[in-house]
Amino acid sequence: MTANPSNPATPVLQAKGLVKTYGRVIGLAGVDLELHAGEVLAVIGDNGAGKSTLMACLSGAQIPDEGTILVDGAPVKLRSTTDARRVGIETVYQNLAVAPALDIASNLFLAREQRKKGPLGSVLRMLDTKAMKQQAAEQLAELGISTLQDVEQAVETLSGGQRQAVAVARAAAFGSKVLILDEPTAALGVRESGQVLRVIRELRDKGLGIILVSHNMPQVFEIADRIHIQRLGRGAGVITPSAYSMNDAVAIMTGARRLDEVAQAEAAAEADTVEAAEAAEPQSTGAP
Amino acid sequence: MTASAPSPVLEPAETVSDLSARRGHSPANRLQHLLHRRPALSPLAVLLIAVVIFSLVNARFYSAVNLSLVAQQSAVVGSLAVGQTLIVLTAGIDLSIGAIMVLASFLAANLVFTDNVSVPLALLAATVVAVAAQAVNGLLVTRVKLPPFIVTLGTFNVFTALTLIYAKGQTITLNTGSGLLWTGQSFLIGNFRVTYGVVLMVVLYLVVAYALRCTAWGRHLYATGDDPEAARLAGIDTKRVLLSAYLVAGLVIAVSAWILCGRVGGADPNSGLNANLESITAVVIGGTSLFGGRGSLVGSLLGALIVQVFDNGLALAGVDPNYQVLAVGVLVILAVSVDQWIRKVKA
Numbered sequence A: 001m002t003a004n005p006s007n008p009a010t011p012v013l014q015a016k017g018l019v020k021t022y023g024r025v026i027g028l029a030g031v032d033l034e035l036h037a038g039e040v041l042a043v044i045g046d047n048g049a050g051k052s053t054l055m056a057c058l059s060g061a062q063i064p065d066e067g068t069i070l071v072d073g074a075p076v077k078l079r080s081t082t083d084a085r086r087v088g089i090e091t092v093y094q095n096l097a098v099a100p101a102l103d104i105a106s107n108l109f110l111a112r113e114q115r116k117k118g119p120l121g122s123v124l125r126m127l128d129t130k131a132m133k134q135q136a137a138e139q140l141a142e143l144g145i146s147t148l149q150d151v152e153q154a155v156e157t158l159s160g161g162q163r164q165a166v167a168v169a170r171a172a173a174f175g176s177k178v179l180i181l182d183e184p185t186a187a188l189g190v191r192e193s194g195q196v197l198r199v200i201r202e203l204r205d206k207g208l209g210i211i212l213v214s215h216n217m218p219q220v221f222e223i224a225d226r227i228h229i230q231r232l233g234r235g236a237g238v239i240t241p242s243a244y245s246m247n248d249a250v251a252i253m254t255g256a257r258r259l260d261e262v263a264q265a266e267a268a269a270e271a272d273t274v275e276a277a278e279a280a281e282p283q284s285t286g287a288p
Numbered sequence B: 001m002t003a004s005a006p007s008p009v010l011e012p013a014e015t016v017s018d019l020s021a022r023r024g025h026s027p028a029n030r031l032q033h034l035l036h037r038r039p040a041l042s043p044l045a046v047l048l049i050a051v052v053i054f055s056l057v058n059a060r061f062y063s064a065v066n067l068s069l070v071a072q073q074s075a076v077v078g079s080l081a082v083g084q085t086l087i088v089l090t091a092g093i094d095l096s097i098g099a100i101m102v103l104a105s106f107l108a109a110n111l112v113f114t115d116n117v118s119v120p121l122a123l124l125a126a127t128v129v130a131v132a133a134q135a136v137n138g139l140l141v142t143r144v145k146l147p148p149f150i151v152t153l154g155t156f157n158v159f160t161a162l163t164l165i166y167a168k169g170q171t172i173t174l175n176t177g178s179g180l181l182w183t184g185q186s187f188l189i190g191n192f193r194v195t196y197g198v199v200l201m202v203v204l205y206l207v208v209a210y211a212l213r214c215t216a217w218g219r220h221l222y223a224t225g226d227d228p229e230a231a232r233l234a235g236i237d238t239k240r241v242l243l244s245a246y247l248v249a250g251l252v253i254a255v256s257a258w259i260l261c262g263r264v265g266g267a268d269p270n271s272g273l274n275a276n277l278e279s280i281t282a283v284v285i286g287g288t289s290l291f292g293g294r295g296s297l298v299g300s301l302l303g304a305l306i307v308q309v310f311d312n313g314l315a316l317a318g319v320d321p322n323y324q325v326l327a328v329g330v331l332v333i334l335a336v337s338v339d340q341w342i343r344k345v346k347a
Helices: A051-059 A081-086 A104-108 A129-142 A160-174 A190-205 A217-223 A246-254 A259-279 B016-023 B027-037 B041-057 B064-089 B097-113 B119-142 B148-167 B179-184 B196-214 B216-226 B228-233 B238-264 B275-285 B297-316 B321-343
Strands: A013-022 A025-035 A040-045 A066-071 A074-076 A089-092 A178-182 A209-213 A226-231 A234-239 B186-189 B192-195
Touching (some): A013 A051, A025 A040, A025 A051, A025 A066, A040 A051, A040 A190, A051 A066, A051 A178, A129 A160, A160 A190, A217 A246, A234 A246, A234 A259, B064 B097, B064 B196, B064 B275, B064 B297, B097 B238, B119 B148, B119 B179, B119 B238, B179 B196, B192 B196, B196 B216, B275 B297, B275 B321, B297 B321
Parallel strands (some): A025 A234, A040 A209, A178 A209
Antiparallel strands (some): A013 A025, A013 A066, A066 A074, A226 A234
């Protein structure tokens, strides 16, 4: 499914002033976020900065106390993950929302099982196990996850990386507009991480908006189009990997510097470089 | 591994079949994986071994008459174990299931005997009471969020007391022609005497096994029992699934109550005192995990049969009946140990 919002400038997913508190603990203190179709927006932040709470609110797992969420410009109420799914938001959870004892195919279709056609399905509610297995195998093959051959294998017999593959496959199989990935490669080896990143790029090119929560800075800078930085329950700024360095991002994330300070410094540095370049060698462009 | 063999480095891209090949070195691991896929295999093995041994000890055990008797004796606990399996699969436990059955059976018998209510209407009333009683359990578990053990321990006492208050110490003996005793009537298949109660139990197993295996509800029940948080995040309304397990168990209990009427020829408030624990015993011996999400319905049937086979076989072998209790106790411990071992399965 390709996302074709009527107005291309309208963000596919937008959050305005999200507040979420747990008793006296403030998870989110008014966060704005914009995600456009066909982009990867990374969300970074220190532990406790509100990344997971933000994702939970966007995926319907938690209900924000205040604020609005808009999908394609229309406000939506997300009271459950099912609500979120209905408006096209798919999530891969950090704690992997898979049922360990069920097999891979059952997990891919969990909570959206397909029934057989005809009276067997409508009256006897019989599942179309065969079709679901076949589609599961196709989905895994499409994502290039060659290590999973037997879709009838119980998920608990898989390695951590393989389980992650199932979780990503699950979200991508039904992802319609927005895909939220919470630390999707944290448990993976280099090779499997690469596979997941490739899948993310493919899905972005198909026109999905992708939110990626990650601690892995090189990875974030490799794949993200924009980076949303969370700090102490607030959005500390949105930067692009081309204009800012990892050090800048970490400085903003930890509160060592504010975005406007970094921006000024960047501008000054750029001006310096440009001046220097103009003075010395007119043909060079001096972006670090 | 010998020193000369290349050291087993796990590559991320290593295929599952490679892993199985390596795993295949140990027969214990193979058995573990086999039982992981088919948890009913161990009770099946126990049942077959028990039948063979008891037949060797006393030839009368293997007679059609005796085996028919074993089946008839298993019908009440066997059918009740269907409901218990549903609750245990959600990682719950139902201590009140037998008490509700006795209440429902006494209500039906009393309505027919004292109030001359027609049998279908009496059975309907029993069904309503059984489902309502399980709705109380289910709502306390899902809404008030009390542990199932405590909820059903409480309701066990409540329903037992209600039955005794309602019965006023009397037992009811119905005329043999009463429709309520239809479940005790029998027909012959070859030399086997089969009661309609046994048939009803088998039908119950087939229907519920179908629902568990072939419908989305069954999968959601397994997923909810396995990891409720994961199931919720996947989009399953876990509270609804939990409540539905209790309500379906209520329906199952109503059928068990009818079978019980046929067994005792009416209703006796003291008849099903051990049914609560016996149904749990059957489910556990049948390989269903008390931690939820794992197990099969057919295992519970095997578990119920195993208990009766031990009971009957040891009696025919002339062994002190107390050893039967001891044997069942050992089996329960063994079954739970096997479950713990299976749960540790890894790729």
